[in-house]
Amino acid sequence: MNINKYPEIHPGKKLFKRVYVAIMLWTVGKAIQVAAKVDKEVKEELAKLPDNFTLRMMVAPEKAFPLFFYAKTLPAFVVDKGLLFYGIQMILHKDKEGKIKYLGADPKGKKIDLNIVFKNIEAAWMVLSFQESTATAYMHDRFVVEGDLVHSLTFVRVLDIVEIFLLPKIIAKLAVKRYPKWAEMSPLRKFVKRVVIYIRAYTF
Amino acid sequence: MLLPGFYDFCCRVRIVSGQNALEKIPAMLKKMKAHTPLVVTDKGVVGAGLVDVVRDAVGKELEIVNVFDNVPVDSDYKIVDEVAKIYRQKNCDSIIAIGGGSVIDTAKGANIVASLGGETLLDYEGFSAVKRKLNPLVVIPTTAGTGSEMTLVAVIADPDRKIKMLFVSYFILPDLAVLDPRMTKTLPDFLTASTAMDAMTHACEAYYCLEKNPLSDSFAMRAIKIISENLLKVVKNPADMEGRLALANASTMAGVAFSNSMVGLVHNLGHTIGAICHVPHGTAMSILLPYGMEYNMHRCGEIIGEILLPLAGPEVYAQTNKKERPEKVVELIRKMNNDLYEATGGRHSRYLNEITDKNGAQVVPESLLPVIAQATMQDGARMANPEECLPADAMLVLEHAWQGKPLDRSKVNKGGTKVKY
Amino acid sequence: MKMHSSYDYEFLNYPKIISGKCSLENIPAELAGYDAQKPLVIVRKSLGKNGALIKKFIRAFADSMVIIGAIYDEVEDYAGISRAREAALLFKDRGCDSLIALGSGAAVDLAKAVNVLVSEKADNFSAYYEEKSISGILKPLIVVPAGLANGREASNNLIIDNREIKSDFLYPDVMVIDHRVAAGCSAADVAESAAIAFAQAFHSFVGNSGNSMVAALAHPALSYLSQYLERGMKKPQNKEASVALVNASVMASIAYANAKPGITNLLAEELARATGISSGIFMGILLPAVIDFLVKDKIKISDEFLLAAGSLDAYAAVAANERGQKGLETAKKLVGVFSRVLPVSLNELKVQKYILAEIARDAAQKSEGFFPAVDCAEILEASWEKTLTK
Known part of the structure; x- marks a missing residue:
């Protein structure tokens, strides 16, 4: 048998989805940081997290996503020494005073308390492009949680509120279980917060 | 299917x-x-x-x-x-x-x-x-x-x-x-009742919650049928070994169903009440099951209605109008709790205010309900419930379950899109 | 059915089932759960020629750490030792740590066989045909069923060089059902796979070994067959129908692994052995005759069959004493669909009439006396010549 007839296959990359997911994670991180400052409900929810708490949302497997797409062409020691960091991630930190800060995408030197991991890029794509709501994605095992499950519930609730702020009703309805009625959240609050969060997330 | x-x-x-x-x-x-x-x-x-x-x-x-x-x-x-x-x-x-x-x-x-x-x-x-x-x-x-x-x-x-x-x-x-x-032969009657109702809750919630799938449905249906046919019989006659084996099977089937399809509001509230007031799990489940169904009825009433078939048998199912089936299911679960209450001489509780400890003291005081409602946000089972449940919603359900009156469904917050399984 | 029998049993449903949207993308995570990241993929030749499908399959592994050791696409309708050795060599040469079977039928048999060779460090199967049993856990095996099935996809046995090996270690670890792979085989293949699934589910349900766990597995299989068979045969490209039918086939094959063999399956396997034609076609021919036989002898089947094959409302609408009979009628109607694309009589397949008696005898013997040879012969006789009812 000529075994060269059956070559080894290195499956490729999904560049567009990588870029999209990375941008969305960045936006979500920034938006939560701003929302925690300007909205009372988000602030109250996040107060349930312990102080000095680091939360990470990422796409698995970490090593499949070197920061630079050309990492493979670099000498091995650069990659091994950890001079590059890996992964499509979003890290949020709650400090001692209870302030929420978006810490970028590099987990190096940080102790992660809660890790929310999308099983693959396709799962992250479906959630972040609102084809699957957070609850549906959880039901479909699209992501797993490392750490205390209770805190991930808080995070999911915050995510829901922020999505209601940021997205037009027609899309937000796909992303959350129940879109709030007037009595639960007034359109004025929604609109003002939407403008404020967008401006501050993209400028600071 | x-x-x-x-x-x-x-x-x-x-x-x-x-x-x-x-x-x-x-x-x-x-x-x-x-x-x-x-x-x-x-x-x-x-x-x-x-x-x-x-x-x-x-x-x-x-x-x-x-x-x-x-x-x-x-x-x-x-x-x-x-x-x-x-x-x-x-x-x-x-x-x-x-x-x-x-x-x-x-x-x-x-x-x-x-x-x-x-x-x-x-x-x-x-x-x-x-x-x-x-x-x-x-x-x-x-x-x-x-x-x-x-x-x-x-x-x-x-x-x-x-x-x-x-x-x-x-x-x-x-x-x-x-x-x-x-x-399970030596299990006292009220524990037989509450553990079997626990299994019943697993099966029912597995059937209508978000992660439902064909295999969990099939196991859940059978578990419901076996429990509704055997439970009262075994409580009244503890030596019924065939009935006990049937219940053990039902419990395992319900376990297969819910471990693959997750549970919702009933477990969400039940876990929380258990953690705060130390109510036995099975007791909380049997009390809350009808309320969990009522709360979700506007989202998945048709699916809850299907439970009527294993619960009451084909004759009742055929005689009941499609629209009335979900309500009939709730009514029958309440009746089941009531029958068990009578068969165990009052040791199987029907409402939250009926639960007492060994000394006869009330276990769930009304004043604690707001605390419980807040704490429900911290339990994983809230994810799989078809309808969103925030503390205000949990409070509504808890108040009704405490007093023992059916849930006023007009007060439930609505506004989601159709549930997609 | 007496209550006693339905709670006295032993049951195992080993494979994990993943079905639906983006299932293929879950394979890397499943492999990682077994600490594996370099699978050898074994593909049915007919699927392997479909470049677009293979491309889609590989695409599902993009952005993961998985490297595909090789795609071995030499499997035809038959799994033999020489192919198994070739693939095992490839497995070792590339340093693979797991197996994926893409496509149903012989590809799965071969993947299981390769798994035995590489995990047990064996060179042939002669010892396993005799007494030797598989000693322990094999390498992780993921099956992505598609195309013509043989009913052993999710089961605990394999057939290589026409001989069977059975062991609970042969259950695949994960079944991945995705419309990108499942949709698009010919109507005849759909019908043949469905005939096997129906025979397996039907006999798991009505056979006396039927316990409530097996029934719970066979129930959704029958449900999907009755809901989606027509649509799946008319439009094999239909995503929903193809996924549902593959689901049915997987569930039926697990249920059947836990049940006693059914008369249809025994006869069809004997016929297949004698003629070299695949057993699914024979099941399509035999099923109407088997059901007629049950109706004629007024053999009582479980009421729940009607519930599984019909809808809740249809079941509830029928009076209690008529449910068994009505169930058989529903079954008859359902298996009638096969005749649109599959042969309807043994005569049509040029099966010699004189071998029928021998086949009936062999099948009766295999059933350990459960089905008398007279019954087997009667069913074969009835299937030999039939007028077309297209």
């Missing part, structure tokens, strides 16, 4: 059931190349003489010498480590867990440490730490209700950090579950 857009299903536990199921254990262990089991159990089980029942049943083929009977009601990782240590000291090669949820979880945890090496369970925290087949684990449930012989989760507390650690892996699943009515 509904085809969900996506689902996954796994229940790789071998099940042996029958009036003489215990006798088959030695042969099964031999097949798994195990000869020296460590029995893990608690004082209650030993006190009820159940370990002796097992010992007699396995006879001379398998000698049971190593018994650890110190599992407390709320087990923690220290107990797990202790069990693993004994396992190694005595050169055991398998575990037989005899008991309820706490014993089974302890055995699952101990099996991780004993099989993979190391000193403590803490080394194996995190969702992907267990990556290979563990040593043989046999589970003999003694309460027909929890279904934890079928779940791939072990919940084990860490008292130092005050958290509950979750160990999730397909490798944690037991290799063998043995269903034998001799193990």
Whole structure:
């Protein structure tokens, strides 16, 4: 048998989805940081997290996503020494005073308390492009949680509120279980917060 | 039958059931190349003489010498480590867990440490730490209700950090579950009632919550049918061994269903009430089940209506108008609770304000309801419920369940799109 | 059915089932759960020629750490030792740690066989045909069923060089059902796979070994067959129908692994052995005759069959004493669909009439006396010549 007839296959990359997911994670991180400052409900929810708490949302497997797409062409020691960091991630930190800060995408030197991991890029794509709501994605095992499950519930609730702020009703309805009625959240609050969060997330 | 857009299903536990199921254990262990089991159990089980029942049943083929009977009601990782240590000291090669949820979880945890090496369970925290087949684990449930012989989760507390650690892996699943009515024979009537209603809740919630799938539906349907046909019979006649075996089967089927399809509001509220007021799990479940159905009725009424078929039989199902079926289901569950209340002489509670402890004091004071409602946000079961449930919504349900009046459905917040399974 | 029998049993449903949208993308995570990241993929030749499908399959592994050791696409309708050795060599040469079977039928048999060779470090199967049993856990095996099935996809046996090996270690670890792979085989293949699934589910349900666990597995299989068979045969490209039918086939094959063999399956396997034609076609021919036989002898089947094969409302609308009969009628109607694309009589397949008696005898013997040879012969006789009812 000529075994060269059956070559080894290195499956490729999904560049567009990588870029999209990375941008969305960045936006979500920034938006939560701003929302925690300007909205009372988000602030109250996040107060349930312990102080000095680091939360990470990422796409698995970490090593499949070197920061630079050309990492493979670099000498091995650069990659091994950890001079590059890996992964499509979003890290949020709650400090001692209870302030929420978006810490970028590099987990190096940080102790992660809660890790929310999308099983693959396709799962992250479906959630972040609102084809699957957070609850549906959880039901479909699209992501797993490392750490205390209770805190991930808080995070999911915050995510829901922020999505209601940021997205037009027609899309937000796909992303959350129940879109709030007037009595639960007034359109004025929604609109003002939407403008404020967008401006501050993209400028600071 | 509904085809969900996506689902996954796994229940790789071998099940042996029958009036003489215990006798088959030695042969099964031999097949798994195990000869020296460590029995893990608690004082209650030993006190009820159940370990002796097992010992007699396995006879001379398998000698049971190593018994650890110190599992407390709320087990923690220290107990797990202790069990693993004994396992190694005595050169055991398998575990037989005899008991309820706490014993089974302890055995699952101990099996991780004993099989993979190391000193403590803490080394194996995190969702992907267990990556290979563990040593043989046999589970003999003694309460027909929890279904934890079928779940791939072990919940084990860490008292130092005050958290509950979750160990999730397909490798944690037991290799063998043995269903034998001799193990539930001595269960008092009110416990038979509440554990069976616990299984009923697993099955019903598995049937209408978000992660429903064809296989969990099929198992849930059968569990509901068996419980509604047998429960009252067994409560009235505790010596009915065939009925007890049927209930044990129903509990396992419900376990298969809910471990693959998750549970919702009823468990969300039930867990929280259990944690704050120490209400037994089964009691909270049976009280809250009708309310959970009513709360979700506007989202998935049709699916709840389908439960009428296994619950009441085809004749009632055919006679009931399609629109009235979900309400009929709720009505029948309430009636079932009522019948059990009468059959057990009032020891099976119907409402939250009826629950009393040994001294007759009320267990759930009305003043605590707002605290419970807030705390429901901290329980994982809220994710799988079809309708969103915020503290205000939980409060609405709790108030009704406390007073014992049907839920006023006009007050439920609505506004979601159609549920997609 | 007496209550006693339905709770006295032993049951194992080993494979994990993943079905639906983006299932293929879950494979890397499943492999990682077994600490594996370099699978050998074994593909049915007919699927392997479909470049677009293979491309889609590989695409599902993009952005993961998985490297595909090789795609071995030499499997035809038959799994033999020489192919198994070739693939095992490839497995070792590339340092693979797991197996994926893409496509149903022989590809799965071969993948199981390769798994035995590489995990047990064996060179042939002669010892396993005799007494030797498989000693322990094999390498992780993921099956992605598609195309013509043989009913052993999710089951605990394999057939290589026409001989069977059975062991609970042969259950695949994960079944992945995705419309990108499942949709698009020919109507005849759909019908043949469905005939096997129906025979397996039907006999798991009505056979006396039927316990409530097996029934719970066979129930959704029958449900999907009755809901989606027509649509799946008319439009094999239909995503929903193809996924549902593959689901049915997987569930039926697990249920059947836990049940006693059914008369249809025994006869069809004997016929297949004698003629070299695949057993699914024979099941399509035999099923109407088997059902007629049950009707004629007034053999009582479980009421729940009607519930599974019909809808809840249809079941409830029928009076209790007529449910068994009505169930058989529903079954008859359902299996009638096969005749649109499959042969309807043994005569049509040029099966010699004189071998029928021998086949009936062999099948009766295999059933350990459960089905008398007279019954087997009667069913074969009835299937030999039939007028077309297209």
